[in-house]
Each structure stands twice: as structure tokens, then as C-alpha cells.
Amino acid sequence: MDIGRSPIWLATMLALVLAEAGWRLSQRRGYDGRAALTTLGLVAGNIPAALLNAVVLSAVYGFAARLAPVHWPLGDWRTWAIGFVAVEFAYYWFHRASHRVRWLWASHSVHHSAEQMTLLASFRLGWTNLFSAGWAFYVPLVLLGFPPVMVVTLLAFDLRYQFFLHTEAVGTLGPLEWVFNTPAHHRLHHASNDAYLDRNYGGVVILFDRLFGTFARVRREEPIRYGLAHRTPTANPVRLAVREWSAMLGDAAKARTLGDLGRALFDPPGSHDRSAPARPVEKVI
Template sequence: MMGKSPLWLAFVAAMVTTEVLFRLRLGRGYDRRTALTSLALVLGGIPFAALNGVIIAAIYSWVWSLAPLRFPLDDWRTWAVGFLLVEFAYYWFHRTSHQVRWFWASHSVHHSAEQLTLLSSFRLGWTSLISAGWLFYAPLVLAGFDPWLILGLLVFNLRFQTFLHTELIGRLGPLEWIFNTPSHHRLHHACNAAYIDRNYGGVLIVFDRMFGTLAVERQDEVVRYGLAHREATSNPLKIVVREWLFMARDLLASRGRNVGRILFGPP
């Protein structure tokens, strides 16, 4: 869903290079090991992303065949309403990914970097098909929104978020009221108790305001990145599978008790 056009990749590469140069010039450093781990996660995830994409597209196509009505793609109102609904669905997908262990097992990969950079935005789990975050968007297809519209809006959502993963952009004034910004998203990646599990929005921040999950940067609380209760590691395979392995361990130890809580309780 990230979109891999050559022009987009070239643009991202230019922005990543620019960020590296600015971080070094400002004395903030650039962790090469973290960057290499991010690249390994991207490269290792390519076949999984391709397989997941094919299967999810097939599922959405089947759901689309069941839709009792279909909104026209050539009507701007379809796109406007679709955008808001995708943002709403993304908010709840993202929030659930932090609050339900089954979903967190995939999403934790994205939060594993201890330095927030543009490159860390591409740390994505390889098990999204299993964790089933795609279920959050299936009702929109059934409601009559073309699967390609949903997928296109999700690509836009994720591309927009690429540029939220940086420490080089400060607060953006009135834009902070409506849009997700680097300031908001830095806190989303924080493991501090004051910030953790906040700011779930994609392009918009309005649903965080509506549902009480908004946090803003504080002068007295320096942001720390990474996973609060996991040791740092540069092993990409370990990052991808460890939450699933911990879950399996807990299931075996439970001997059939509290299965629902282990799978679907808080991480």
C-alpha cells in the first residue's frame, strides 16, 4: 500500500539524504545501525507486502461484489466523503493496533526505532495479513466505495505520514488544530508515560481531539523513542516476530486459560 513508483522513491531518497545532512550539521547525529535495520525491514518485507496486497485486493474485490450500491468515482463528493471515512477507519485501526495485542504484534515493528527519522517511517511489519488491520476498511467497500478509491486514499495517507517522522520540523501553528504534524507524530512514537498511546491520526488530527487521545509536546518532558517494555535490537527478524513469539509463549503457559485476554487484551 505504500506505493513504490520510481519518482516517489527518488523523492524520498532525496529527502532522506537532506535529513541526514541537516541532522549531522545540527549535531543531532544519525544512527547508521538504526538506518540499516530500517532498510533491512523494508527489503525483507517486499515479498510479504506483495503477497499481502494480492490477497487483500482479492478479499476487497469479493466484498465489492456484495455491495448493494456503488458510489461513482467521477463525483468529487465520493472522494471527499471517502477521505473522511478512511481517516476515521484509520484512526480506529491505529488506536486498536496499540490497544489490542493481536494487532500490536505487527504494529510494534513500526515503533521499534529509537531515533525518529524519515527512514524509520518505512519500518512496517511483515504480518499485516495475519493481524488483519485490513478489516477496518472492508465495511467502506461494502458500503459502496470502490476498493481502488480506498486503497488510493490509504496510499495518500501513508505517504503523507512519511514526512511526519522527523525532528527537524517544529510546531506548525494553526495547522496543528486540523492536521497531523511532525510535532503530533513525534509524541505518537514516544515511549514516555506522559505521551504513550496518543495521536493516532493519519492526515487529520481531528479524531484525536474528538475522542480524547490528543497530546502536545511539553517543555518539561523530553521525547524518548522506541518500545517501552522491550530491549533495543538491530535484528530485523527479531523485531518482526518477537511479539508473536511472546504471545505464543503466553498461550502455551496458560494451558488454555485466558486465551481471549492473551490474544486480544492490551499489549
């Protein structure tokens, strides 16, 4: 999630978070105040990380733009229309890799740590996104000539849109469910049930999940459980930020061959956890 800087946007998010908390309490679903404090701790730690990201990525994307053989006009609506599809496509593969590659999951796992699906939980972000290099998935778009400012703006829109997906207050949305990522689709994405792992990666649209076989719906016989599969819950934001890195680098330190090292760093999450089964091979549900 992109926290955003607009006072109106911040006020809107705060109002919705408070309204959702009231709804959850009125529906006797409960609202975990300790988890909320954990999220705020993660947000505080992410502020300097976000500033560093902005400095480094502006330089990286600027350099890539200078290498581009063509440059799409920023003022042309067609650039934005095609760019939207391109950013959604890149986001889908970034998000999918973030669940299937341990190096990326070390950062992304923080976002899945909440055991309640709430709007506030959407702000749970790792502090190591620059290091895990998920941003590299968007470099090809800049090399293809899309203006960096457009790529960043569309990605920010994508992430702000997802704020509204982190809630149980909204049911299904009829025909919109076929095209757009919705709260119903995203709730399943956050499930820790083995049957639901690694599904519904889309940002604004759900079309690439349908196209590439990663789309799934909740089954009545298996209610969603939130949180991290095969991980003990913790309210410590520092532990959440470094736990997966610590486990991964510990396994890497034990590697005896380059193959062992590669598997320790890039295998699916859970592959080296003796207390849990390896992450299942992706299949269509």
C-alpha cells in the same frame, strides 16, 4: 508507510532522507547508521509480504464490493470527499486498535522500534500485517459501496503523507496543528514515555483524536524518548518482526481457559509482561 513505485516519488524520498541526515549531523543530533541498516532489512523482508497482501486483499475487497447493496460513483468528486473522511475515520480506529490490542500490536510494534525519529524510520513495518488483519477495518467501507480502488488509493495517500511526519527537522506549524497531523503530533505518538503512550493516532488529520480524547501535546518538563517502552533495543530485523508474536503466542500456549487465551491474545500490550507495568487505561492528557 507505503514505499510507492513512482521513480519520482522514490527519488524525492531519497533526497529528503539524505538532506535530513545532513541536517541531523550538522545539528549534532547524530544519525544511527546501524539503525538505518535495520530499517533496510525490514524493507527487504516486507517486499514479498506486500506482494502477498496485494493478492489476498484484492480478492477480499473485490468480494466485499460484490456484496455491497449500493455503489458510489468513482468519477464523482463527492465520493472522494466523503471517502476521504471515511478512510481517515477507519484509519484512526485501526491505528488505535493497533496500540490497544496485543494481536495487532505484534505487527505494529515494529514501526515503533526506532530510537531516532527520522524519515527513513517511517519504513519500519512488520511483515505480518496480513496475518494480524488490520485490513479488516476497511472492509466496512467497501460494503458501504465505496469503490475498492478509491479506498486503497486514499489509504496509500494517507500513508505516503505520513512519511513527512517522521522527522525532528520540522517544528510546529501554527494553525495547521489544529486540523492536520503534523511532525510535532507524530513525534509524540512515537514516544515511549509512559505519559505519552497511545496518543495522536490520526493519519492526515488530527480531528478524530481531538473528538475521541486521544490528542496530546508534548510537555516541556518531559522530553520525548523514542523506541519501544519496556523492550530491549535490537538491530536484528528478523527479531523485531517476530519478537512480539513469540511473546504473545508463548503466553497463549500457557493459557488454561478460553478467558486466559483471549486475554493473552487481545489484552493491551504489556499486560502479560512481568518486567513492565500493564499498559495504562486510556485517558485524556
